[in-house]
Amino acid sequence: xxxxxxxxxxxxxxxxxxxxxxxxxxxxxxxxxxxxxxxxxxxxxxxxxxxxxxxxxxxxxxxxxxxxxxxxxxxxxxxxxxxxxxxxxxxxxxxxxxxxxxxxxxxxxxxxxxxxxxxxxxxxxxxxxxxxxxxxxxxxxxxxxxxxxxxxxxxxxxxxxxxxxxxxxxxxxxxxxxxxxxxxxxxxxxxxxxxxxxxxxxxxxxxxxxxxxxxxxxxxxxxxxxxxxxxxxxxxxxxxxxxxxxxxxxxxxxxxxxxxxxxxxxxxxxxxxxxxxxxxxxxxxxxxxxxxxxxxxxxxxx
Amino acid sequence: xxxxxxxxxxxxxxxxxxxxxxxxxxxxxxxxxxxxxxxxxxxxxxxxxxxxxxxxxxxxxxxxxxxxxxxxxxxxxxxxxxxxxxxxxxxxxxxxxxxxxxxxxxxxxxxxxxxxxxxxxxxxxxxxxxxxxxxxxxxxxxxxxxxxxxxxxxxxxxxxxxxxxxxxxxxxxxxxxxxxxxxxxxxxxxxxxxxxxxxxxxxxxxxxxxxxxxxxxxxxxxxxxxxxxxxxxxxxxxxxxxxxxxxxxxxxxxxxxxxxxxxxxxxxxxxxxxxxxxxxxxxxxxxxxxxxxxxxxxxxxxxxxxxxxxxxxxxxx
Numbered sequence: 001x002x003x004x005x006x007x008x009x010x011x012x013x014x015x016x017x018x019x020x021x022x023x024x025x026x027x028x029x030x031x032x033x034x035x036x037x038x039x040x041x042x043x044x045x046x047x048x049x050x051x052x053x054x055x056x057x058x059x060x061x062x063x064x065x066x067x068x069x070x071x072x073x074x075x076x077x078x079x080x081x082x083x084x085x086x087x088x089x090x091x092x093x094x095x096x097x098x099x100x101x102x103x104x105x106x107x108x109x110x111x112x113x114x115x116x117x118x119x120x121x122x123x124x125x126x127x128x129x130x131x132x133x134x135x136x137x138x139x140x141x142x143x144x145x146x147x148x149x150x151x152x153x154x155x156x157x158x159x160x161x162x163x164x165x166x167x168x169x170x171x172x173x174x175x176x177x178x179x180x181x182x183x184x185x186x187x188x189x190x191x192x193x194x195x196x197x198x199x200x201x202x203x204x205x206x207x208x209x210x211x212x213x214x215x216x217x218x219x220x221x222x223x224x225x226x227x228x229x230x231x232x233x234x235x236x237x238x239x240x241x242x243x244x245x246x247x248x249x250x251x252x253x254x255x256x257x258x259x260x261x262x263x264x265x266x267x268x269x270x271x272x273x274x275x276x277x278x279x280x281x282x283x284x285x286x287x288x289x290x291x292x293x294x295x296x297x298x299x300x301x302x
Numbered sequence: 303x304x305x306x307x308x309x310x311x312x313x314x315x316x317x318x319x320x321x322x323x324x325x326x327x328x329x330x331x332x333x334x335x336x337x338x339x340x341x342x343x344x345x346x347x348x349x350x351x352x353x354x355x356x357x358x359x360x361x362x363x364x365x366x367x368x369x370x371x372x373x374x375x376x377x378x379x380x381x382x383x384x385x386x387x388x389x390x391x392x393x394x395x396x397x398x399x400x401x402x403x404x405x406x407x408x409x410x411x412x413x414x415x416x417x418x419x420x421x422x423x424x425x426x427x428x429x430x431x432x433x434x435x436x437x438x439x440x441x442x443x444x445x446x447x448x449x450x451x452x453x454x455x456x457x458x459x460x461x462x463x464x465x466x467x468x469x470x471x472x473x474x475x476x477x478x479x480x481x482x483x484x485x486x487x488x489x490x491x492x493x494x495x496x497x498x499x500x501x502x503x504x505x506x507x508x509x510x511x512x513x514x515x516x517x518x519x520x521x522x523x524x525x526x527x528x529x530x531x532x533x534x535x536x537x538x539x540x541x542x543x544x545x546x547x548x549x550x551x552x553x554x555x556x557x558x559x560x561x562x563x564x565x566x567x568x569x570x571x572x573x574x575x576x577x578x579x580x581x582x583x584x585x586x587x588x589x590x591x592x593x594x595x596x597x598x599x600x601x602x603x604x605x606x607x608x609x610x611x612x613x614x615x616x617x618x619x
Contacts, residue, residue: 015521019418023428026412030432030493033446036457051460099339102332109325114336118343123546124600126350127592128572129579130367133356134349137366152342184331213439216554220580231441238445239558269449273442280437285430292433295497 041065041270045263048270064267068275076226077233084229085211088148092207093200095153100161101192104169118155132220146221147229151210157203160297164199165192167297202294205287209280230276237272241265357590370586377590386569394570394595397556398548401484406544408488409495410533414525416496417503432493444558447486448473474563483559483568502536503529538616546603549595571595 035055040048044059052058068074103111125131131150140146169192177187193200215231222228284291352367357377359370381387412432419425435443450456451472459469472478506528514524553572560568571591579588603618611617 009520012521016418019415020424022415023419023424026415026492027428027431030435030489033450033489034431034434036450037446049455051455051457051463054457054460095338095342098335102335105329105332107325108329108332109322110333114340117348118339121343121347123603124351124596125347126352126354127589127596128575129585129589129592130350130353130356131346132580133353133361133363133367133585134346138345149342150346152346153339158339184329184335188335209437213437213441215439215441220576231439234439234441234445235558238441239448266449266455269445273445277438277442281434284434284437288430288433292497295494296501 037270037273041267041274043267045267049263049266061267063264064271065275067264067268068271073225073228073233074230074272074275077228077230080227081212081230083144084147085208087144088151088211089204089208091148091152092154092157093203096158096161096203096207097193097196097200098188099153100158101165101188103158103162104165105174106171118158122155128220135221141221142224142227144227147217147227148211150217150221151214154207154210157206160294161199161203163297164196164202169195198290198293201287202290202297205283205290206294212280234272234276238269354589354593356586357593359586361586361589363585373586377587378594380587381591381594386574389566390569390571390574393567394549394551394572396567397480397483397570398551400480401487401551402544402548404484405488405491405495406541408492410499410537412492413496413499413503413533414529416500417529418521418525429493429496432496434493435490436494438490440554441558443486443490444555447482447559451482473559473561476564476567479559479564479567483556487555498536498540499533502533506532534614535616538610538614539618542603542606542610542618545606546599548602549599 032055039053039055039057041064042060042062043053043057044061045064047053047058099114102108103115105111126134135141135146135150140149173191174187177191178184182190213231215229215235218227218229218232219235222232356367356370358372358374360373360376361367361370416425416429419428438446450458451470453459453469453471458472463469470478472482510528511524514528519527549571551570551572553570553576556568556570557573557576560573572595575588575592575595578584578591607617607619
């Protein structure tokens with residue numbers, strides 16, 4: 001809120017100071033773990049584990065990253081995740097954008113019916129087990145399709161895209177095209193799509209990040225290790241491994257070996273967090289405004 | 303009604319009907335546009351809804367949804383009578399309410415603070431940084447939690463030890479589970495949650511603030527009497543949606559943070575459904591538990607919406 005300093009009283013100044021203190025506090029709380037992960041991934045494992053390294057990297061080593069990049073399952077997981085994200089997002093767009101456009105048209109008879117059918121699923125679903133059984137009966141288990149079809153569209157995203165079409169496409173444009181004898185196909189592909197770049201970008205981002213970060217579909221539908229996406233590989237490294245290493249009760253040389261491996265395991269963990277989040281982290285600052293825009297379009301209708 | 307009038311109204315009806323038909327025929331291609339989405343929702347949402355009937359049957363995969371034998375409320379009774387029923391309910395509600403009480407006000411507070419800050423590099427930095435955790439996957443978040451909270455090597459326990467206290471075994475102590483879950487959620491989503499409130503705040507008419515300043519209102523007073531009332535409709539909507547989702551706890555993170563030692567407080571209905579249904583293949587029983595959960599949820603949502611409609615004029619429908 002920009003107001004001239006002319007009006008500011010002493011309490012207002014104090015108030016402003018407190019506001020900035022709180023904001024800085026929030027900034028530090030969020031930023032610290034992120035910096036810590038980056039530093040830990042390139043520090044000497046012993047320094048990380050003993051707590052000697054607490055902010056800036058110590059005894060910089062790239063051993064963790066060398067091991068990560070030498071690991072086949074991480075590479076394979078990365079590749080599979082890229083495939084799932086690309087194919088899944090493509091399907092999402094093909095399902096979402098035309099449907100949202102149709103729903104945005106006032107002269108589309110039945111749009112209320114279709115909207116009701118879609119929105120109802122936000123509040124009531126078949127649940128995990130029946131959905132799983134349907135996917136299983138369709139023969140999708142342990143195929144790429146199990147990763148992209150069961151979430152081919154999200155109601156909320158269809159709503160956002162519909163609001164976009166309603167609020168940005170001039171009605172006169174559609175009417176003129178139809179009077180000129182253009183079919184709805186022609187209208188959509190020649191006129192609407194070229195005007196829809198912003199919403200396509202927002203949708204691709206929302207869906208794309210969802211595919212990149214999702215693990216649950218893979219957990220329930222995929223057991224073939226060759227099809228594991230990155231997040232399932234990560235789960236083994238970050239979550240499962242930790243639980244089994246707790247009850248290691250070995251002595252002597254073996255203990256030393258396990259110990260040194262465990263030391264390394266720590267920085268490998270921090271390294272994979274970085275490596276797996278990297279694509280999203282890189283694109284995020286540039287695309288932040290699109291993400292924010294998406295949320296705001298949604299809130300209009302909210 | 304005289305015959306003349308009815309003839310006229312019939313004519314009108316026919317006119318309306320042909321107009322409707324013309325609309326459908328003229329726009330037949332629009333139905334092709336909606337076909338993929340329609341098919342998707344039918345197959346992956348409505349067929350499973352139809353499949354809920356297995357909650358009242360003894361599902362045998364080879365017989366399918368329809369062929370399996372009806373058993374009435376057997377699975378529900380077994381669930382209600384089981385020794386873990388109250389624990390599951392208590393954990394589910396406990397985590398949800400804890401999350402709501404702590405997690406709901408924080409984005410509002412942060413949004414109000416951000417709104418007071420001057421537009422510029424610092425404000426943008428705070429926004430960019432606090433939004434960022436939203437994009438970290440739940441697996442990585444869980445990995446961070448486990449690594450940071452390790453009693454021997456985690457940074458949190460090193461900090462605790464630095465101040466002279468005993469390390470805490472956060473992940474294996476059931477007493478800590480809910481707090482760990484909720485606070486990590488706050489860390490991840492508070493920043494992103496401000497966006498919707500900031501959007502509402504940007505809609506405040508600047509003249510209102512100018513008038514208040516002329517009347518000698520302080521910044522705090524302007525927040526209390528102008529900004530917060532502006533946010534109320536958004537708050538109500540989000541509160542309804544949150545309360546309606548109280549049983550549909552996002553369980554992906556719980557599943558990852560769960561281990562045999564903290565099971566006592568981390569076992570919730572959703573993870574139980576996963577365990578019983580997909581790992582132990584008790585499809586009908588797990589579907590019954592899931593259905594119980596969904597029904598409670600739907601009742602809550604409708605009730606909360608009804609209350610909101612009566613008391614505040616803002617509601618989902």
